[in-house]
Amino acid sequence: MATTTAAITLTSTDLLTDALSLSATNTLYKAGTTVGLDQTTGMARAYLTATTVVDIFPQLIEGSIAFENKSSWVYICNKSEDETEYITVKICENEIGRLYAGDYLWMPWSMRESVNANNHHGDVTVAPSVATGMWLEWTCINEGTEYPTENLVTA
Amino acid sequence: MAITAELTLTSAAGDLTTDALALSTSTSLTKAGLSTAISQTAGLARKTTESTSQYTLFDGDAYSDGAHKIYLKNTESTAGLYFVIEINSEQMGKLYAGDWAFFPWEANADTNDIKITPSTSASHTLEYMLFYE
Helix, strand or coil, rough: CCCCCCCCCEEEECCCCCCCEEEEEEECCCCCCCCCCCCCCCCCCEECCCCCCCCCCCCCCCCCHHCCCCCEEEEECCCCCCCEEEEEEEECCEEEEEECCCCEEEECCCCCCCCCCCCCCCEEEECCCCCCCEEEEEEEEECCCCCCCCCCCCC | CCEEEEEEEECCCCCCCCCCCEEEEEEECCCCCCEEECCCCCCEEEEEECCCCCCCEEEEHHCCCCCCCEECCCCCCCCCCCCEEEECCEEEEECCCCEEEEEECCCCCCCEEEEEEEEECCCCCEEEEEEEE
């Protein structure tokens, strides 16, 4: 069984009167089981030079029956070192938040289609704040991958 | 003032993939576009639910835009128990037993609430924390 572990440590000596030292670790399992997740899109690293909204997992079909009740985890990191630069992260066209330089997220992803009657897929998208170039990293660790079928139409 | 969030993702060679996964990244939680640390928190909280009703964890109307960060953890140990996480009524994902998540929250709309729905009416406990500016 594939064993993948995700851990986080949140620390601060001066946010509160008491020190903050919070740790959490979990093994990534298939939904509702203790069987490890065994598929991944691989770690992507890209230099985005436009503020265009990008679907970072185009190879996965969101809203597909293959993903229903499945477990998927998304990691995204803004590798910029300029504190003013950020990426806007959305799901179903709805803004989750902004990742500023060095920030990352780790979140579950249901890949569900939008419920807001706008026919948006459950895409996870990013949009850089500047067009001068930003490095990003991302990956998805999942189960039940379904890929788009071949489409050679050019128009 | 400083708050540090360190993430590690690991998997041995030949497990998830042929090569080992050993990702480690750390960030200091700062205010939007600044190097100034976030200085406010809603505190580390726990909520135990005993129905499948939806609960609002964080109300988008109660916070201004910002580089807020949210930490969530399902503290249950029974594999099938989960919380559905929604943002602005869109399903983000499900947190199964032992799972945790850490993500930014823009709170850019009054409707950008963070809501949870337990999978069953059995006792489910979620731990959560908000860092905000």
